[in-house]
Amino acid sequence: MHNQPKFVPQRGTSFFADGRSARPQVVDTVARGQLQEDAYLYTGMIDGKEGDMMPFPLTATAMARGQERFNIYCTPCHSRVGNGDGMIVQRGYRPAGNFHTARLMSAPLGHFFSVMTHGYGAMPDYAAQLTVEDRWAVAAYIRALQLSQNAKRSDVPAGEAVQSLRNVASEEGLPATFAQPWVMPSTAVTGTPNGEDNGIPAAVNMGPAPAARTTGAAEPQKMQQTR
Template identity: 45%
Template sequence: MTRACALVLFALFALAGCEQDMADQPRYDPLEPSRQFADGKSARAPVEGAVARDADLSPAPQVFPYPVTMKLLQRGQQRFDIFCSPCHGRAGDGNGMIVQRGFPAPPSYHQDALRRAPDRHFYDVITNGYGAMYSYGARVPPADRWAIVAYIRALQYSRHAPEADLPQPQRTKLEAMR
């Protein structure tokens, strides 16, 4: 029994002698100065040309890659309502619920500059973010981004459709309202 007690005491003293440095490895907080590198910084910039592990490297087409169908527009509306309408509003006028609570208003999709913007512009903004808008590249798959772009175009067209494109019964109603 005494020998067992002696072994336990020896083990306790041996463990107590271990330095805590093994558990608490030296490290630097972000942007903390360091003498380890000549420039005095603790963090290194990524090597030029480095790509994030989860980056989507597939080339995005410059023009709309799918035929615009009702199914695509419905998918775009669903995704738009989920991801875009909190800021842009359901009509795309830039007055969503977040804006009504004090967040800066995004631009209206119905302004001339965005009506003239290429489809790829909207796709890139969804992918990479712009201004106060953060990137949705990790949240919205590419096919859904294009569906949202199609729906944005439908929203724009809904307010700026040429009168000549209306069927005759709607044109007659419109003229009667004037």
């Protein structure tokens, strides 16, 4: 195979008139699997503006997938509730977006898709980690998070009783402590979108961030002086 006529990458040739061995794609052909007929699915844009609907029907499975992917890829910076106070931010990263501001509460779904696809400011894109469908599932889950953090008593349909946690605990056979105030880890956050008190106890103090680790051969003495 070594000794046979072939085109070596990036080398020229006298065979084609333009002298290039690497050929341009044949006009009007599309590689298998790259047709992308549904423009909205791939761009989130309708007539140049971010659209506000799912490109495919939202199912419980897709929502669960969105939750799972969000918890893997987004919580380190945005936290489990999406207020932008994740562990990386607590350790000094630029504050990530808070999904519960008025602007993002009313942002169209396509905006979240677009941020994941192209990145946003200091945030890298997640196009390589999340498939197109996964990005939509995460966008839908962010919408659910927004609703969950902004729920009011009046959201429960009239006539339906709101059960106390104590009742839930005894019905489900859970320990009575289930109904007591929970101490949430700081990544689960205590803030509410409008800043009002939500009765959740303050976050556990995780203590100061650990000092930067020195790599094997580094001189500890010197490292300390520069800090």
